[in-house]
Amino acid sequence: MNPSLVSYVVFLFFIATALAAKQEIVKDSTGKKVLNDVPYHIGPVSGKGGLIKLTDTINNKKVCPFNVVQNPNDEVGSEFEFTLISNREKYLKTLWNLGVSSGYPKSKCEKSTFWTILDAEAKPPLNLITTGGRFEDETTCFQLVNYPKPTNPKVPSYMLQHCPSNCGDGPQLPCYNVSVYVDKGVRRLASNGTTPLEFVFYKLRK
Template sequence: MKILLLSCFLYFTLFQIIKSEPVLDTNNEQVRPGYTYYILPATAGNGGGLTLAKGENGSCPLDVFQARNSQNVGIPLKFLMVNSSAGLVIDENEDINIKFAARRYVSICNVSTVWKIEEGIVTTGGIKGGSENGTSTSLFTIQKYEDAYALQYCPRATGCSFICPRLLCGYIGILPAENGSRHLAVNRPVFKIVRFLPFLVAIILSTSFIFLVKAQSISEPVLDNSGKALEKGSQYFIVPVSGRSNEGGLDVSGIRNTVDPPVVTQNPQSSAGNSLRFTPVDSNENIVRLSTDVNVKFMDIIFTNNRSTVWTINTTLIPQRYLVAVGGVEGNPGRDTLGNWFKIDKYEDAYKFVYCPGVCETCRPFCGDIGIIVEPNNKRVLFVGSDKPLKVKFENTTSVITVTKAPPNASNYPDRLPIMSINVVMCIVIGYLTKVM
C-alpha cells in the first residue's frame, strides 16, 4: 500500500513537472531567467508598474508597491531560477525568486531587492535560493490564469527540496491603503484577466498585471515636424494645430492685475512664440519619449530678477485651477519638485501636454490634459484638466528663422528682457559684415 501511494505521489509530481509550459512574454517569446522585464496593469487607468518605497512607518526594508500613475512603468525586474537543474526558460509553476534590477535601491536600506513575504506583505531583503536554505519566504511562481498569468506565493516546507509538496499558496494582489498607496500582498482577489496587449504585457494580478516584454522597449520618441526625435538640449517652437489663424505659439504673461507669477499663455496671433527645451527625468536619456516626465523651459525669455523660466503648476492665482506658470526648477525628481514635471502624449494626428508626474510614488497629484482657459481680457492661459487639450506639434528652431517680438503685454514686465534666437543674431551679424566688406 505504501509503495502504491509513493508511486502515485511520484507520478503526479512528475506529471506536474512534465506538463509545465514555458511562460511567454508579449512577443510570444519564452521568458528567460536573468532577462529584464516590467510588470504593468492590463486595464488602463488602474495604476502603473511595480516600484519600491518605504512602508507607512517609513522604515526599512523597502516594500513593493504599484505606482498609482498609470503612465509610470515602474522599475524593471528579473526572474531567477531556484532549481539549478531547471532549463533555460521560466516555466509555469516553477519556483523562482523575483528581484528588482535597480542597484541604486540597494543602498537605501542596505538589503537586497529580492522579493520576500513578511506578514502577508511583499517586501524586499529576501535571499536568493530555495527553501532548503531557509528562504521559503522568497519563493514565488508564475501560474496560468485563464488566458494569461498570475503571480503566486507558494512556499515549501523549510528544509525541503523542490520535489516536496508546497504549503498553502496565495495569489499576489493589491492591498490599498487610506493614503492611496497600493501595497502588493498575499491572498488579495485576482481580478478578471485579459489577453496580452500588443506592446506591454504578460502577468496579471489583482487589478490585472502583466509582463512587459523586454525593458528596452518602453515608449516611442516624440517627433518634430521633420520626423526626427525631440532631443535633450535642442530648442523647439510649439506649433498649435487647431487650424485657427488667431492662435500662435507660447509666451508668458501676467493675469488678473498681477505679474507675479507669470503664467504660460498662447499668443493671440500667428507667431512662433518663444522656443522651449525639454529635459527628460532620466539624465541618461537623450531623447524625449511619449508619456515620460520632462522639464519644460522657455529659452527666449530672461527675467532681470533671475526668475526661472521652467514650467511649474500654480494653484493660487485662480482658485481650484491648476495653471501652468514659470518659476520651477530643473531636475531633482521627487515630492518637492512634483509641480515641475510634464508629459507629452499622442493626440489624434499630433501631440498634447499632460500633467501627471510619476516622480513620487507616495504622492497623489491631480492629473489631466493641458488645454486653454480664456481670461476676461482674452488672454489664453494654459491649465490642467481640460477636456479639449491644446493640440500641438514641434518645430526645431534650427529650421525656422524668426524674430521674437515682445508681446503686447511686455510693458507689464519691467524685469523681462525678450531676446532673439541665435540664428536671427547670426543672420544680422553676417548681413552687417557683408555690407561693410
C-alpha cells in the same frame, strides 16, 4: 445617450488607448526626431499662428513669474526646452517624465522658467501654468502623450499631461491633461479638464 456625452466618452477611450501605448520617440512637424533638452517652438498643427509663448504681461499688468499663453495670431512664440528627467537619451520620448523651460530668465523677473502648476485639481489661478518651479519637482513634472485623434494624421502631434505623483513624495494622483483656459480674454494653459491642447514641435525659425 446625449451626443455630446457620447463624444466625450469616445475621446476618453482614445486617451486611455494612447496611455496604454509604449514609449515612442517624439518627432517634429517634418517627421524628424525631437532632441532632448534642445529649444523648439510648439503650436497648432496648421503652423499658422497660435504658437505658445511666455509672457510677463497679462491684461496690461506685469507679472512674475511668467505666464504660459497662446495668442491665435502669434507666429513667433517662445523657445521651449523639453528635458527628460533621469534620462540621458538623445531624443525625447512619450510617457517619460520631463520638465519644460526656456533656459535662464532673460528679464528682471528672476524666477526660473520651468513650467509649474501649483495645484492641478484646483480652480484658476492655482491650476494655471506659470513658471518659477524647480526641475524634477511635483509641481513641474509633465509627460508627452501622442494625441489620440490628430487633426492631421500625417503630422506628429502631442498633448501634455501634468503628473505630480511621478516626481513627488505626496499622495498618488492621476495625470492631468493640459488644455487652454480663457481668462479675461487671455488664452492661458491650465489643467482645467477640458479637451487637451493638441500641438506640434517646430524647429526654431532663424
